Amino acid sequence: MWRAADCLSITQNYFQEGLNFFKPEVHWTGPQGNGKTISEFPIIYFAVAKLWTLFGKHYFIYRSINILLVFSGLFSLYKISYRILKDNFWAAFIPIFLFTSPALVFYTNNFLPNAPAFGLSLTGIWCYLLFTDTGKKKWLVLSVLFFTVAGLLKVTSLLIVLAFFHSRFYKAILTFEEMELTAKPC
Structure with a gap:
């Protein structure tokens, strides 16, 4: 469940913060205090964030x-x-x-x-x-x-x-x- 929450957190940050595609972030700031993270290729997260921008934030x-x-x-x-x-x-x-x-x-x-x-x-x-x-x-x-x-x-x-x-x-x-x-x- 925590990994799914991370995926959703990355998407949420792309959506809310308008982040650069190559600089995903999670809500947990970590020891550096910036939320930067390394994960798999964020194409789905980024695409969903863009769709949320068009249609509103809907998990479906x-x-x-x-x-x-x-x-x-x-x-x-x-x-x-x-x-x-x-x-x-x-x-x-x-x-x-x-x-x-x-x-x-x-x-x-x-x-x-x-x-x-x-x-x-x-x-x-x-x-x-x-x-x-x-x-x-x-x-x-x-x-x-x-x-x-x-x-x-x-x-x-x-x-x-x-x-x-x-x-x-x-x-x-x-x-x-x-x-x-x-x-x-x-």
Whole structure:
């Protein structure tokens, strides 16, 4: 709970004080007396503060952004699952089953960046798969953007990215070995 309060405090300070993006502060002033803090990449905090400036301070705006990012990841997981399984039921079952995790539900409707980073990682994988299918560079750029923001929000979200690229690398090695075995000598 204290970490969620810190996230909300950073957002509140961006909103009330109009702080520079690169100088987030919390309400606790600490030994230096200035409230300066180091945290993950503050893009969500800053964006929510700007939305609060436009629409007023409403916590549902913050929660809605987090929910939107997680649900985009769950939808991407559905698309990834359908691509592999070719079955709507099982493709839908996997993200729904994942969302039955109390931890994911708790962090989705919270102020912490863990769940949004996870959602961005899944969305990045889906964009990368679209790139491999279509060859359009916009999907590769979006994929890198989602992976980068996910990693900046929570570095542990890159574990899924590392596992994904490890499996792609392994598949490429196997494909290369098969090509070598089937190649006929001159």
